[in-house]
Amino acid sequence: MAETWSAWQPLPASWTPTARVLRETLDGGQAFRWTLSADGLWHGVFGQHVVRLRHTARNRVEWSAPAALAKKTAPALLHYLDLDRDADALADSLPWRSDQHLARCLSEFPGLRILRQPFGETLLCFLCSATKQIVQIKQMVALLAERHGAEIAPGVFRLPTWTELAAVPEPELRKCLLGFRARYISDTAKFLANHPGWLDETEALPYAEAKARLCSLAGVGEKVADCVLLFGANKLEAFPVDVWIIRTMATRYGLENWSPAQIAHFGRVHFGPLAGLAQQFLFAYERAQR
DNA sequence: AGGCAGGTGGCCA
DNA sequence: TGGCCACCTGCC
Numbered sequence: 001m002a003e004t005w006s007a008w009q010p011l012p013a014s015w016t017p018t019a020r021v022l023r024e025t026l027d028g029g030q031a032f033r034w035t036l037s038a039d040g041l042w043h044g045v046f047g048q049h050v051v052r053l054r055h056t057a058r059n060r061v062e063w064s065a066p067a068a069l070a071k072k073t074a075p076a077l078l079h080y081l082d083l084d085r086d087a088d089a090l091a092d093s094l095p096w097r098s099d100q101h102l103a104r105c106l107s108e109f110p111g112l113r114i115l116r117q118p119f120g121e122t123l124l125c126f127l128c129s130a131t132k133q134i135v136q137i138k139q140m141v142a143l144l145a146e147r148h149g150a151e152i153a154p155g156v157f158r159l160p161t162w163t164e165l166a167a168v169p170e171p172e173l174r175k176c177l178l179g180f181r182a183r184y185i186s187d188t189a190k191f192l193a194n195h196p197g198w199l200d201e202t203e204a205l206p207y208a209e210a211k212a213r214l215c216s217l218a219g220v221g222e223k224v225a226d227c228v229l230l231f232g233a234n235k236l237e238a239f240p241v242d243v244w245i246i247r248t249m250a251t252r253y254g255l256e257n258w259s260p261a262q263i264a265h266f267g268r269v270h271f272g273p274l275a276g277l278a279q280q281f282l283f284a285y286e287r288a289q290r
Numbered sequence: 291a292g293g294c295a296g297g298t299g300g301c302c303a
Numbered sequence: 304t305g306g307c308c309a310c311c312t313g314c315c
Contacts, residue, residue, distance in 0.1 A: 029296065126296090129296060129297075130295090130296085130297040130298065130310095131294085131295045131296080131297055131298095131310095131311095132295060132296075132297095132312095132313090133294095133295055133296075133314080133315090134296080135313095135314075135315095136295080136312090136313065136314070137296085139313080174311085177311090177312070177313070178311080178312095179310075179311030179312055179313090180298095180309090180310040180311050180312095181297095181310095181311080182311085183310090184298085218298090218299090219297085219298065219299090220297095220298085221297060221298050221299080222297090222298095223296075223297060223298090224296095224297070224298085227296085240296080242296040242297085243295085243296060243297095244296065245296090259304090259305080261304090283296090287296095293314105293315100294313105294314090294315090295312105295313100295314090295315105297310105298309105298310090299308105299309095299310095300307105300308090300309090301306105301307090301308090302305105302306090302307090303304105303305090303306090
């Protein structure tokens, strides 16, 4: 039997991303569970939610969800996309007036947002990310959902919880194309199973303390911790330093041969308390140059 | 076809 | 601190 979807409903008119900015927000490396179908619709899963998004005239965005779930989806989606917040004002507070390159990045991707993903699944996704490209990370995460998560709509699977993952033998995890990352996930799952509440407490901590705790997990170093905090806990001061940012800082800011730690320090000082937001614009721009 | 890929951790000076 | 290397394996 065909699945029933809710009627299309508009997202707030305050967000009018171009198709390109919409793609960069959903599928630019923050999240790994959005796919663009042949008919131009974005299909996404986060937490227990299943959503379709469509880009319409005048850069409006509309959403639809399986009818049975749609009532809960509305507030969850607004939160996920952080649409209660004036992202333009946030971006405007970045030091673009004194940074020509940042100004260009902002103007290239107006409306680009930092998502508010569920903390635990952000951790899971970025544990998969080491030396992998977005397509491959998406593949691993999809397999984890299909094989170890749960079906929440016909043919749509949510990611496994950490409790569920703790029950999966590492060899089974490896079958999800995880490679050496399987051990990271397995060890982290066992630790979290033995420390109930640890993840929630970590999410609630201030940035520096939360980061220190995350870095104590297997497979979580500075970069992964910063991604988890930026995309999964809305800590906008987190400034993940990956190869793209190292490249950007070298070519656009003249920081040739700086270490990741030095770049992270420069980023915090130069971009300020919203350094992570700046990072996302720089990242999008650099990737677009390819 | 074979090297490379959004890192981390361990080991050595 | 700073540098080097193993760790897995599917994809461009």
